[in-house]
Structures are given as C-alpha cells and as structure tokens.
Amino acid sequence: MNYKTNFNFENLISNSIPDLIPPKEHPKPKFDFGVAYPDPESIPISELISSLSLGLEEEGKDLAYYPHPDGYPPLREFISSKLSKERGIPVSPDQMILTDGSLESIYMLSEVLIDPDDVVLTEKYCYSGTLRIFKRFSANIIGVDCDDSGIIPSDLEKKIKEIQRVGKKIKLLYTIPTFQNPLGFCVPESRRIDILSITQQFQIPILEDDCYVDLNYEKNNYPSIYSLDSSKSVIYVGSFSKIIGPGTRMGYIVAPDTILEKLRIVKSGGGVNQFAAIAIHRYSNTNLNRDINSRNDILKIKRDAMLKALTQYFKFDEEAKWSHPEGGLYIWLELNPKFDLLKLLPVAQKHNLSYQPGTMFHPDSKIGKNCARLCFGYNQPQQIDQGIKLLSELITANPDID
Amino acid sequence: MNYKTNFNFENLISNSIPDLIPPKEHPKPKFDFGVAYPDPESIPISELISSLSLGLEEEGKDLAYYPHPDGYPPLREFISSKLSKERGIPVSPDQMILTDGSLESIYMLSEVLIDPDDVVLTEKYCYSGTLRIFKRFSANIIGVDCDDSGIIPSDLEKKIKEIQRVGKKIKLLYTIPTFQNPLGFCVPESRRIDILSITQQFQIPILEDDCYVDLNYEKNNYPSIYSLDSSKSVIYVGSFSKIIGPGTRMGYIVAPDTILEKLRIVKSGGGVNQFAAIAIHRYSNTNLNRDINSRNDILKIKRDAMLKALTQYFKFDEEAKWSHPEGGLYIWLELNPKFDLLKLLPVAQKHNLSYQPGTMFHPDSKIGKNCARLCFGYNQPQQIDQGIKLLSELITANPDID
Numbered sequence: 001m002n003y004k005t006n007f008n009f010e011n012l013i014s015n016s017i018p019d020l021i022p023p024k025e026h027p028k029p030k031f032d033f034g035v036a037y038p039d040p041e042s043i044p045i046s047e048l049i050s051s052l053s054l055g056l057e058e059e060g061k062d063l064a065y066y067p068h069p070d071g072y073p074p075l076r077e078f079i080s081s082k083l084s085k086e087r088g089i090p091v092s093p094d095q096m097i098l099t100d101g102s103l104e105s106i107y108m109l110s111e112v113l114i115d116p117d118d119v120v121l122t123e124k125y126c127y128s129g130t131l132r133i134f135k136r137f138s139a140n141i142i143g144v145d146c147d148d149s150g151i152i153p154s155d156l157e158k159k160i161k162e163i164q165r166v167g168k169k170i171k172l173l174y175t176i177p178t179f180q181n182p183l184g185f186c187v188p189e190s191r192r193i194d195i196l197s198i199t200q201q202f203q204i205p206i207l208e209d210d211c212y213v214d215l216n217y218e219k220n221n222y223p224s225i226y227s228l229d230s231s232k233s234v235i236y237v238g239s240f241s242k243i244i245g246p247g248t249r250m251g252y253i254v255a256p257d258t259i260l261e262k263l264r265i266v267k268s269g270g271g272v273n274q275f276a277a278i279a280i281h282r283y284s285n286t287n288l289n290r291d292i293n294s295r296n297d298i299l300k301i302k303r304d305a306m307l308k309a310l311t312q313y314f315k316f317d318e319e320a321k322w323s324h325p326e327g328g329l330y331i332w333l334e335l336n337p338k339f340d341l342l343k344l345l346p347v348a349q350k351h352n353l354s355y356q357p358g359t360m361f362h363p364d365s366k367i368g369k370n371c372a373r374l375c376f377g378y379n380q381p382q383q384i385d386q387g388i389k390l391l392s393e394l395i396t397a398n399p400d401i402d
Numbered sequence: 403m404n405y406k407t408n409f410n411f412e413n414l415i416s417n418s419i420p421d422l423i424p425p426k427e428h429p430k431p432k433f434d435f436g437v438a439y440p441d442p443e444s445i446p447i448s449e450l451i452s453s454l455s456l457g458l459e460e461e462g463k464d465l466a467y468y469p470h471p472d473g474y475p476p477l478r479e480f481i482s483s484k485l486s487k488e489r490g491i492p493v494s495p496d497q498m499i500l501t502d503g504s505l506e507s508i509y510m511l512s513e514v515l516i517d518p519d520d521v522v523l524t525e526k527y528c529y530s531g532t533l534r535i536f537k538r539f540s541a542n543i544i545g546v547d548c549d550d551s552g553i554i555p556s557d558l559e560k561k562i563k564e565i566q567r568v569g570k571k572i573k574l575l576y577t578i579p580t581f582q583n584p585l586g587f588c589v590p591e592s593r594r595i596d597i598l599s600i601t602q603q604f605q606i607p608i609l610e611d612d613c614y615v616d617l618n619y620e621k622n623n624y625p626s627i628y629s630l631d632s633s634k635s636v637i638y639v640g641s642f643s644k645i646i647g648p649g650t651r652m653g654y655i656v657a658p659d660t661i662l663e664k665l666r667i668v669k670s671g672g673g674v675n676q677f678a679a680i681a682i683h684r685y686s687n688t689n690l691n692r693d694i695n696s697r698n699d700i701l702k703i704k705r706d707a708m709l710k711a712l713t714q715y716f717k718f719d720e721e722a723k724w725s726h727p728e729g730g731l732y733i734w735l736e737l738n739p740k741f742d743l744l745k746l747l748p749v750a751q752k753h754n755l756s757y758q759p760g761t762m763f764h765p766d767s768k769i770g771k772n773c774a775r776l777c778f779g780y781n782q783p784q785q786i787d788q789g790i791k792l793l794s795e796l797i798t799a800n801p802d803i804d
Binding site: 003004005006007008009010012013014015016017018020022023024025026028035036037038039040041043045048049052053056057060061062063064065066067068069099100101103104107108111112113114115133136169171200201203205230231232233244245246247248249251256258259261262264265266267268269270271272273274275276279378 | 405406407408409410411412414415416417418419420422424425426427428430437438439440441442443445447450451454455458459462463464465466467468469470471501502503505506509510513514515516517535538571573602603605607632633634635646647648649650651653658660661663664666667668669670671672673674675676677678681780
C-alpha cells in the first residue's frame with residue numbers, strides 16, 4: 001500500500017541544528033545602504049568573459065575531471081604569490097584551500113573547531129554572516145569592546161580571564177583588523193602586536209578575516225596579523241568577492257597542516273567551481289591590480305560623498321557620530337541611544353531605502369538599536385546624497401521612534 | 403613578547419570530527435577506469451562559453467550582488483520544468499536548493515539528519531563519496547543486499563527490523579535506483595514500489611540519488627521513486643556533473659519545506675556560483691537535450707567496447723562475472739573470491755592503469771577485494787580494449803595476488 005499521509009520529518013532532525021532563521025534573498029531598494037555590494041558598474045564583465053574563454057580553450061577538457069579537492073592549482077599559485085608579496089604571508093599553494101567565498105572558509109573552520117557552548121571571541125560588533133555561522137554551531141559568542149583603533153587589548157585580556165575562570169574553552173578570536181565590517185576601523189600595527197601577545201599568552205588562535213584589505217583608499221599600509229606572528233597561531237581568510245564580485249563565490253583559507261587536514265574532511269562539495277576559478281585566475285594575472293586601483297578611485301568618491309552628506313544632514317555631536325573609514329565599504333552610524341533605527345527600518349524600506357541596523361552585528365542581537373551600517377558601494381554619489389538626506393528626514397519625521 | 407614555539411591546535415579540534423583520510427587529487431593514468439569521468443571529448447566547451455557570454459552580457463551586474471541563497475532562480479525554473487516533464491516530479495523552483503554538485507546536497511542533508519551512531523541504510527556496495535560523508539557524521543552505515551534488480555526488499559525489511567529491535571534510529575535509506583554506482587543495476591518499477599512500501603511502513607525517508615538518469619543507453623524508462631510516493635517521504639538529488647562535466651559543480655536537492663528550512667541553515671558558502679549557474683542555464687535551454695543524445699551515443703559505444711573486451715579477455719563464469727548496465731558509467735567486475743584486486747591496484751598503477759577496488763564501496767571497507775568498478779567514460783574504445791587486455795594479463799601474471 002502507498003501511504004498518503006505526509007511523512008513527518010520533525011523527529012528525524014539532528015539535535016545539532018539550532019533554530020535559526022535561514023538567510024533571505026536581499027531586497028534591492030533604490031537607496032541600498034544595506035547589503036555589502038562593491039560598485040556594480042565596475043564589475044569587469046567583458047574581461048572576465050575573455051579570461052574565461054581563453055582559459056577554457058586552454059583547459060576545457062578539465063571540466064570533465066573532478067576539480068582538485070583544494071581548488072584549481074594555478075589560482076592557488078596566484079594567491080600564494082599575492083599574499084607573499086602584499087601581506088607578508090609566505091605560504092605555498094599547498095597551504096591553502098579555495099572555498100565558496102570566505103563564508104565557506106569560516107563555516108568549515110567553525111565546523112572543525114566549535115563544539116556547542118565553546119566560546120568564540122569577536123569584536124563587539126561583528127560581521128553578521130560570521131555571527132550566523134557561529135550560532136549555527138551553538139557557540140557562545142562574546143564581543144570584545146572596541147574603540148576607533150579596534151579591539152581594546154585590556155578588555156580582551158579581562159574577558160579572556162573571566163571566561164577561563166568559569167572553565168569555558170575559548171576556541172577562537174575572530175577579527176577583521178583591516179577596514180572592519182561593520183565598524184570601519186583599521187587596527188594600527190602596535191595594537192595588532194598587543195592583541196597577538198595576549199592571544200599567544202592565553203593560547204587562543206586568531207581567525208584573521210582580511211577580505212577588505214584591497215579596498216584601501218588612503219594607501220596606508222597595515223601588516224597582516226598573520227605576518228606578525230611567529231607562533232603560527234593565525235588562520236587567514238581572504239576573498240575575491242569584494243574586488244571582483246560576490247557572485248564569483250571565491251575565497252580561500254590559509255592554515256597550518258593540522259587544521260588543513262581537518263578542513264579537507266569537512267569540505268562539503270568537492271573542489272570549488274572550475275569556471276570561476278579559471279576566469280579569476282586568468283583575469284587576476286592580467287588586469288586585477290590595474291582594476292583594483294580604478295575601482296578604488298570610484299569607491300573613494302562614494303565614501304567621500306557619504307561622509308559629506310552625513311556632515312550636511314546630520315550634525316556630528318552627541319546626537320550622531322559616524323566612522324571615517326580609510327577603506328572597505330561601510331560607515332558606522334551611531335545615534336544618541338534614544339533613537340531606534342531597528343524600528344525605523346520598515347519605515348525606511350517603504351521609502352525605498354535600506355540599511356542594516358546595529359543589532360544585526362551584535363552577538364546577542366539586542367544591543368545596537370541606535371546604530372546602523374551604511375554601505376556606500378552600491379549607489380552613485382548623487383543618490384548617496386539623496387539617500388542620506390532622506391534617512392535624516394525619516395528620523396526627524398518619526399518622533400515615535402526616538 | 404612574540405611566541406616562537408609553534409601553536410598547538412590539536413586540543414582545540416571539535417570532538418565531532420572523525421579521523422578520516424581527506425580526498426586526494428585523482429591521478430590520470432593512460433587507462434583510467436578509476437574515476438567517474440563522462441567522455442572528456444564531448445564536454446561542450448564552446449557552447450558553454452557562448453552561453454556564459456550571452457548570459458553575463460544580459461545579467462553581468464548581478465555578479466556584484468550576492469546570489470540568491472537557494473541559487474540562480476532561472477536555473478531552478480529550468481530544473482523544475484525538467485523534473486516535472488521527465489521524472490514525474492512536479493516541484494516548483496522554490497522547493498529546491500542548488501548546491502556544489504550533488505555531493506554538497508548529500509553533505510547538507512547528512513548534517514541536518516545524522517547524529518553520531520544513527521543508522522543510514524545503503525545498497526551493499528554504495529558510492530564512495532556518499533560513504534565518506536556518512537562517515538564524516540559518524541553514522542552507522544548498514545548495507546542492504548542487492549541482486550541484479552537492486553535492493554532486495556526482504557533483506558531491507560529484515561535489516562530494518564533487526565536495527566529497530568536494538569533501539570537504533572534509522573535516519574535514511576540512500577539509494578541510486580537508476581544506473582547505480584558502482585553496481586550498474588537499474589531497479590524495475592515493481593521493485594521500487596516494494597522498497598517504498600517498506601520504508602513507508604517503517605517511517606524511513608529515502609534519499610534518491612538520480613544523477614545518472616540521463617545517461618540512458620537503452621531508452622527504457624524507469625519512474626523516479628519520488629514520483630511513486632504519495633507520502634512525500636522521498637528527498638531527491640540530481641546533478642549536471644555527469645551530463646555537462648563535474649567541474650561545473652552544479653547539483654540540486656528537492657525536499658519538503660521542513661527539510662529545506664534546515665538545509666538553508668547549513669548551506670555553508672552562500673548561493674552557488676553565478677558563473678556556472680548562468681552558463682548551465684543558457685546552455686540547458688538551448689543545446690542540452692540534443693547534446694545528451696549525441697553524448698549517450700558515444701558512451702554507449704564505449705560501454706559496448708568494454709563489455710566486448712571483458713568477454714574477450716575474461717570468461718564469464720564462476721571465475722569472473724560483470725554487470726551489463728543499461729546506463730551510467732560503470733561496469734562492476736566480480737572475480738572469484740580468491741583474487742585480490744585491492745592488492746593488485748598498485749601493480750596496475752605502475753602499468754599506467756587504474757580502477758577502483760570493491761572495498762572502496764563497501765561500508766566497512768573490508769569486503770569486496772575480489773571486485774572492482776570499471777568506468778568506461780574516459781578512454782577511447784580502442785584504449786578500453788587494450789586496457790581490459792592489460793588488466794586480464796596483470797591478473798594472470800601476478801599469481802601472488804590470487
């Protein structure tokens with residue numbers, strides 16, 4: 001007989017899967033300060049197509065083969081040379097794995113390290129995608145206080161001691177030291193050294209997320225934390241999402257062999273896509289650096305347009321403060337605590353404007369209602385001006401949210 | 403101070419990560435009967451390039467956006483229409499998620515369902531990639547006996563009762579009913595119904611892996627198990643790896659909403675690669691069905707070449723038996739139990755010939771030494787003949803392995 005009642009899957013789900021809201025497709029409003037887009041006009045479409053055509057003509061039959069489990073070797077060679085030249089990270093192509101964006105790197109490392117209730121340390125406000133992954137593995141996420149120069153070493157040390165006193169295991173400090181998402185700061189070299197000496201002392205590895213490093217508008221140079229560490233306690237992730245486009249889904253993770261071996265066990269879908277790997281490899285060897293410079297010129301203009309509009313429509317005082325990032329894609333807006341930008345969001349969306357409220361970036365999702373991350377990558381400078389004006393008007397016109 | 407002693411990660415690794423050997427890059431010997439390649443000559447490189455050029459010109463800016471978390475919607479529409487027309491599976495594009503090959507689908511579903519020591523049922527010999535994933539989640543894998551028509555219903559029922567008697571939870575029956583890997587059988591409709599009525603009775607969901615269905619050389623039609631089930635207990639995975647090329651890393655999973663919601667929580671790298679999705683979508687809407695037919699003509703010739711060579715160089719009797727598959731990529735060779743094809747493998751590799759020993763496909767990795775999976779997709783017919791001749795000579799010349 002053929003059963004007609006719908007099968008009940010509920011009691012078959014593993015206990016290790018927490019109740020989380022899955023990621024949704026992003027809306028695309030007119031004034032989109034919400035999502036982390038790089039400038040959509042400067043995606044190098046025709047260069048990518050010709051790179052791919054060239055590459056596939058040379059290597060096309062390789063599509064019949066399963067990709068190398070660690071990802072297309074020539075692209076790993078390119079990354080190895082880029083990291084060694086630009087980030088003081090002298091790794092061979094064998095010491096990294098290519099992944100679907102840096103998100104998969106972070107997911108895989110979390111899968112390898114985190115047991116339920118293990119502690120991971122992050123900046124007080126931290127990239128929401130990473131928070132979601134840590135929550136998926138039921139980590140106990142503790143945010144460390146930050147100032148304009150990043151994580152405050154004394155608070156880091158204090159929190160570590162408190163956590164270790166109650167017997168919890170700290171598995172990781174996750175940090176974006178360069179052009180942080182969402183706060184926009186860049187950690188000076190001396191502070192990087194201070195942070196490192198604390199994590200070394202307490203035997204805590206660092207996961208350094210460096211995916212914004214190339215979006216550098218002031219051309220100041222900040223060494224990677226990885227390059228400052230002689231104890232090999234730093235795991236490093238990077239990505240092509242921000243310098244080519246997130247749709248390419250191409251990131252990488254550099255780690256010691258002990259960790260790489262485990263990462264290979266949890267890599268879920270075989271090696272990364274050969275289409276994307278071949279296109280990025282050929283494009284990177286020819287045009288990437290030139291294009292990064294011209295794209296940064298555009299993004300710098302957009303950043304300046306947003307900073308100017310904020311100065312014009314908000315007053316930088318105790319009612320409103322914002323970050324002045326040297327790079328990356330985000331300005332962090334902090335209003336007087338009486339304002340609630342989480343409540344304002346649906347109103348703003350009705351006016352075709354979006355941003356991400358501060359609560360999205362806080363480990364407990366409650367703190368940060370008076371804050372918002374504003375991404376300046378998507379809109380043109382004139383629209384940025386109009387959008388920030390609209391945001392300021394909406395805040396003024398909605399007294400019930402203050 | 404900067405610590406110079408290498409950091410010790412060992413005691414930070416999660417307990418949930420078993421000791422497994424990570425996947426290796428595949429060697430490419432002259433006679434490669436080992437890896438599951440479709441015919442490398444018929445990879446439609448130029449069609450894929452022109453499809454991608456066209457698609458990227460139309461949608462290029464979308465690379466700046468994050469892909470839809472479930473994967474490129476137009477490709478899901480194509481799959482939805484293909485499944486409904488060809489497999490009797492009337493699903494909307496919202497009832498599936500695109501993944502990095504079908505491997506990621508299987509990984510994600512295992513992550514959602516399997517707690518350590520949960521039982522999963524498979525065919526007695528089962529695709530090694532799936533076995534590796536089940537082992538990664540520390541499942542207790544039980545193989546069900548098969549004959550030339552697939553899983554033997556009476557053994558399925560007997561094993562289920564035994565397992566449930568000792569109080570273990572069965573989370574899944576994994577099966578490739580159509581052109582099975584590695585055994586090559588195709589389950590007749592009546593047996594599909596018998597299997598389904600048993601799993602329904604014992605409330606066990608089926609994971610139907612249908613990734614070989616389009617490699618159908620005899621044009622006999624076998625309904626999907628999904629289409630025979632009115633209780634919605636079947637989860638279905640498919641792939642473009644075998645009909646376009648594994649390097650495209652494009653698979654999909656069709657599941658009820660309860661499961662889809664959890665799959666979205668464990669999808670590790672964001673939506674699948676837009677490059678591959680756009681190329682496959684445009685190509686599939688124009689040339690796929692025509693190309694499948696011509697590719698199947700080539701693969702049929704290769705299958706027949708291997709069957710002919712086996713008949714010529716082995717005798718089909720109690721010393722050697724092999725399957726006669728109607729589709730897929732593999733012939734299963736079973737020698738008299740006194741032969742050890744696992745021991746012979748390094749010898750064969752020295753002679754530039756490879757195959758996969760039967761033990762790779764058995765849940766406990768011990769049974770199947772006298773068996774091998776021979777893939778006929780890679781070599782040309784003449785090479786297949788030479789390779790099978792060589793294999794027969796190597797078996798004869800190495801009396802120490804019998």
